[in-house]
Amino acid sequence: MPPSAALPPALRASLQARPGPAAVTEEAATLAPTLAEVFAVTAADAAVTGFVLARLTAQAAQEARGGASGGHPEPRPETRPEARPILWVQDRLSRREAGVPCLAGLGTTRLLLVEARQPRAALWAMEEGLGCGALAGVVGEIWGDPAVLDFTATKRLALRAEAQGVPAWLIRRAATPALSAARERWRVAALPAEADPDDLRAPGAPLWRAELFRARWRRPGAWVARPVSGGLVMEHGTDAGAAQTAAPQAARA
């Protein structure tokens, strides 16, 4: 089986249309729309939310670049990825324990919020959303390990996401990473923030520890991730240690 056979059809088509170096392939593979699962190390903080939003921004930017090379120099305003809403599905426990997305903190991101009572309804809403091409992404928050979230359910989500070309993210809190068909499985925790250049006692730009512990098209690894405008920068451990050591010094200073 050639390696490209495992790629999703949309990605394969884009690779065939764009012959390029291996680096491009690597970047395209990391940002291809598919189902990814993120496990929160601590349930109540918003590191996972920030990580998922940054990844969705990066995926939308990559799709916009791909669309621009496809012949239309300027996409129409309503078809631009950032003008499309994100379908954000929460089950009842996630809403109560981890709060709801805050509009003031989201900036220009458009949301369509769905409150499901049970995980089953949340998964159904995600599947419906993945059938709609007018979304920039589908994010589902499922608390714990419900029985309905099994291999079959994740496989359905992954196939639908790849067929429609809409990225799907499953945020898991208080959950154990059991059998799943998610193409990428992340574990994200908050790291002490960068120093604020204006206020030494204040936290600055956020940093996260992002660990990819299972992936289908790339090597697992651990990074220090930080959001930049229009995406996410992931660096290997050296800066993370520096940031970690710098922060307490700054606090003491």
Next chain:
Amino acid sequence: MSAEDKLPVLAFARPARPAASATPPPAAAPQRQRRAALPADLARAIAALQGALEAELCRPRAQPDLPARASSDEAEEDSFSPVGEPRARPGMPRPHAITRRGEDEDKDPLARRLTAIHLPRFAIERWLRLAERQGEAVSDEAPLALAVEGPHGPVIHDMTRAAAQAGVVHGARVVDMRALCPGLRVEFADPGAERAALARLMLWARRWCPWSAVDGMAGGAAGLMLDTTGSDHLWGGEAGMLREIEARLATLGLGARLACAPTQGAAWALARLSGPRAVCGAAELPAQVAPLPVRALRLGPDTVLLLQRLGLKTVGDLAAVPRISLARRFSRAAPAENPLMRLDQMMGRLAEPLASPDDPPRFAVEARLAEPVQDPGAWLPGLCEELCAALAAAGFGARRLTLTVYRSDGEVSSLGVATARPSRDPAHLRRLFDDRLERIEPGFGFDLITLDAPVAEDMSAVQRRLDGGVDAEADLARLIDRLSARLGAGAVRRPAPGLSHIPERREGWQPALAGGTTLPPTPAPPGRPLRLFSPPEEVRVVYAVPEGPPAQFIWRRVTHRVARFAGPERIAPEWWADRPGTRLRDYWRIEDEAGRRFWIYREGVLGDGRGDVPRWFVHGAFA
């Protein structure tokens, strides 16, 4: 221009109204003379006008252009005419006579036939019928009255026959009537529902004629006005039609008084003040309305009282008074209170068209089944397609759909779904009922299924994109429909930021199905979290100084040590919206030793006079 169109020239010794702008203002004495002479002038003018009109009417119609038209008709009689009147055959009467008579009828203001329906006990009859339907039937022989709120306590709106016999009257105060009739039972009326019921009855009455209108509600009585011109022959004449209307309304439990007359005013008066099912032709109109009292002219009580004081008790009396006198006496009255105008409307001298509201478009399809079935799923695609074809033919799209099944044991159950945008896509509308059909209680089966669109909106067919791609907005609207149909309309929401600086009030969400455009959000202040806990969760805080930053806090039984902080950001309560005594908030962005960032606030400051020691809350979490 024919000679008919010219106004008759009146011979006046002096102009009745001199042009004030052209001539200089005359001296005071001549003006007084002129004012004194004015009625005599006017009377002469009226007499001259009447004489001229009579002369005009008596003269045979012989226009100079008419023979020319007739000859041209004759000339092209054999030529082909694709549209228009059927051509005359030799031996048939000339079409001229017919058209001329038709024109005359069009011009004749007394050619129409108006039917007034007076429902004198509409409110109480409707109430009794509703009570009977709810299983607690009340007899008309029990003293019961309906009341509405008046300026000084409840007043009587309508009452049963027994209460009326006991002396209860319309408009009297309920306490007075209780003294008169101690056993009186008083219920509150619902005038809004009565108006709605009357509007439905008005549409229902279009079974007899195409035009109908509500003719006002006064107290417990109600009226309808039908234009039954040319539709009475379906029931064998007007008497038969009135009998049919009366019988049909009786099956609804409504007692009605009816009259048929050439004008609205005459029909109104005869229905209320004449015998049952009065039919009045154009010729006998003056004779029939002459003995009626002056309140038959649809005048207010003040005007009726004034006319009675003037000695004008009947319509005949009023008609005998010279018009000029009436016009002068009531020159300042409102049009609806002007007896002369009302008299003209009744006699057909003044046009009064019937303002018949449009029938709301109704889209409904049904499937009648030979045998009772338990599952409507097999019939739903066909019904959807049929309904969508009807919607497409009318250029409408459905916003609400109701599926109703009529069970064989007499029960009815229904399901409703809604759409975010008008839609007439059969596949989409059918999918909205997916997984909901099992909520219908089939009982022992049903034999009639109806699918109707109670709310439909104008929807023109447009092509949004030329490249053949899917319309993103329509796709999104369909997704919202499906999610809302399954999870409930309140569970699918889109942002609608509020205009407030209190964080939780700025977070507004509205049902996505509601549609409409959301306001562009006001720019959010910097330093806002990504997640918000609602409601904020109280924490126990250790701090160095009461107004300073927290040093450590316990939240959800976990101790967090504060490593870094930023703040405070003070957010004052909104005095125009908050209760008195609401305390201000000091917000801090803090980071604990594990790197988790939270938004916590202290409610109030120590010694602000608005409570005890301030409490602390966690309100949000940062990325």
